Amino acid sequence: MKKKLRAPLKPKQENIGKLKELLEVVSRGKYLWESTFDAIQDPVLIIGPNYRVERANMAAAERSNHDVRELIGKKCYQIFAQRDDVCPFCPLQRTLQEREPLSVVIDQLRTDADFEVNSYPLVPGTKRTEYRVVHHYRDVTEEKMLQRKLVQSEKMAAIGMLAGGVAHEINNPLGGILAFTQLLQRELPKDSAAQSDLSEIEGAARRCKKIVQDLLTFSRPTQEGDKELLNLNELFEKILTLTRLDLRAAQIILQLELDETLPVVRGAATRLQQVFLNLVTNAMQAISGGGKITVKTFCEGPWVVLEVHDTGCGIRSENLPRIFDPFFTTKGPQIGTGLGLSICYSIILEHQGKIEVQSQEGTGALFRILLPRAAEVTSTMEKTVYEKENINY
Ligand SMILES: Nc1ncnc2c1ncn2[C@@H]1O[C@H](COP(=O)(O)OP(=O)(O)O)[C@@H](O)[C@H]1O
Numbered sequence: 001m002k003k004k005l006r007a008p009l010k011p012k013q014e015n016i017g018k019l020k021e022l023l024e025v026v027s028r029g030k031y032l033w034e035s036t037f038d039a040i041q042d043p044v045l046i047i048g049p050n051y052r053v054e055r056a057n058m059a060a061a062e063r064s065n066h067d068v069r070e071l072i073g074k075k076c077y078q079i080f081a082q083r084d085d086v087c088p089f090c091p092l093q094r095t096l097q098e099r100e101p102l103s104v105v106i107d108q109l110r111t112d113a114d115f116e117v118n119s120y121p122l123v124p125g126t127k128r129t130e131y132r133v134v135h136h137y138r139d140v141t142e143e144k145m146l147q148r149k150l151v152q153s154e155k156m157a158a159i160g161m162l163a164g165g166v167a168h169e170i171n172n173p174l175g176g177i178l179a180f181t182q183l184l185q186r187e188l189p190k191d192s193a194a195q196s197d198l199s200e201i202e203g204a205a206r207r208c209k210k211i212v213q214d215l216l217t218f219s220r221p222t223q224e225g226d227k228e229l230l231n232l233n234e235l236f237e238k239i240l241t242l243t244r245l246d247l248r249a250a251q252i253i254l255q256l257e258l259d260e261t262l263p264v265v266r267g268a269a270t271r272l273q274q275v276f277l278n279l280v281t282n283a284m285q286a287i288s289g290g291g292k293i294t295v296k297t298f299c300e301g302p303w304v305v306l307e308v309h310d311t312g313c314g315i316r317s318e319n320l321p322r323i324f325d326p327f328f329t330t331k332g333p334q335i336g337t338g339l340g341l342s343i344c345y346s347i348i349l350e351h352q353g354k355i356e357v358q359s360q361e362g363t364g365a366l367f368r369i370l371l372p373r374a375a376e377v378t379s380t381m382e383k384t385v386y387e388k389e390n391i392n393y
C-alpha cells in the first residue's frame with residue numbers, strides 16, 4: 001500500500017507558545033544546575049573514563065588558575081593536579097568499574113595540598129565510553145596536619161611523661177640492682193643455694209630494663225616514612241610488658257591466639273604499637289570486676305588481621321558512629337581524652353588498612369585491625385586506596 005504524502009504541518013500559534021514555555025523551563029533548569037554547580041565552594045569536576053574533564057565548576061577553575069573553558073577537554077591530572085601522570089590512588093577507574101561512590105584521601109594530590117577525593121559514578125550510558133564520574137575535592141591539608149599534631153600530643157599525654165620521667169628514674173636503681181647482683185654472684189661460691197635466687201633477681205631486673213627501654217622507644221617521636229617489615233605478633237607482645245601489671249591488678253585474663261605463620265606487614269612499629277596499646281587500654285577500661293580480653297591474629301585474604309575482643313560494658317548503638325571522633329569520650333575527664341580511637345583511625349589509615357568494630361551494650365566489644373600483607377602493598381601499590389568508609393559497624 002502506498003503511503004499518502006502529507007504537506008508539512010504549519011506550526012500553530014498555540015504550539016509555538018508551548019515550545020517557548022518548554023524552552024524557558026529548560027533554560028531555567030540549566031541555569032539552576034549551573035549556578036548550583038558553581039555555588040559549591042569545593043572544586044568539582046565531571047570526568048570521562050580517559051580522565052578528560054567534561055565540566056568544571058568555578059572553584060575548580062580558581063584552584064587551578066585557569067578559565068573554566070580552558071579546563072574542558074584537558075586531563076584532570078594535568079590541569080587540576082598539575083601532574084604528568086594519573087594521581088596515585090586515583091579512584092576514577094575503580095568508581096567506573098564498581099559503580100559505587102568511593103572516597104579516597106590523596107596525600108599531596110597537588111604539591112601544595114592533600115585532598116579527599118569523593119568520587120561518584122554518574123548514571124551511565126550503555127557503553128563504557130559513555131560512563132562519567134563526578135569528583136568532589138575537599139582540601140584536607142590543615143585537617144591532616146592537625147591530626148598529625150594530635151597523634152604526637154596524645155602519645156605524649158598518655159605515656160610520654162611516664163616514659164620521660166619514670167623510665168630515667170628507674171634506670172639508675174635498676175643499674176645498681178644488676179651490678180650488685182652480679183657482684184654477689186661472683187663473690188658467693190658457685191654451689192651456694194643463693195645463686196639461683198640471685199639469677200632470679202638478675203632475670204627480673206633485666207625484664208624491668210626491657211620495660212624501661214620499651215617505654216623510651218615508645219615515647220620517641222616517629223618519623224613519617226620510617227616504615228619497615230613487621231610481624232604483628234612480635235609487635236603486640238612488646239606492648240604486653242606495658243600492660244601486664246594493670247591487667248593483673250584489674251583481674252583481667254589475657255588470652256592470646258596468635259597465628260605463628262602470620263605474614264609480615266609494612267608499617268611504623270611505634271605507631272602500630274600505639275594503636276594496640278590504645279585498644280587494650282580501652283578494653284581494660286571497659287571491664288570492671290574482672291573479665292577477659294582475647295587477642296587474635298590471623299590472615300584473611302590480602303589482610304593481616306589483629307582482633308581485640310573484650311567482655312566489658314560494650315558500646316551503645318547511638319555512640320558507635322561517634323567513637324572515632326576526636327574528643328568523643330564517655331569517660332570522666334581524669335580517665336578519657338577521647339583521642340585514642342581517632343588516633344588509631346588515622347594511624348591505620350596511614351597504613352592503608354581498616355579498623356572495624358562490632359559491639360552491643362552489655363556484651364563487650366570487638367575491634368579489628370586489618371593491614372595489607374607486605375607483598376600486597378608492593379604489588380598492588382597502584383590500586384591501594386585510602387578509604388574513608390573503612391569503619392564497619
Ligand atoms: N572496648 C571498648 N568497650 C566499650 N567502649 C569503648 C571501647 N573502646 C572505646 N569505647 C568507647 O569509645 C570512646 C572513645 O574511645 P577513645 O577514643 O579511646 O577515648 P577515651 O578512651 O579517652 O574515652 C570511649 O569513651 C568509650 O565510650
Ligand SMILES: [Mg+2]
Pocket residue numbers: 278281282336338339340341
Ligand atoms: Mg581510649
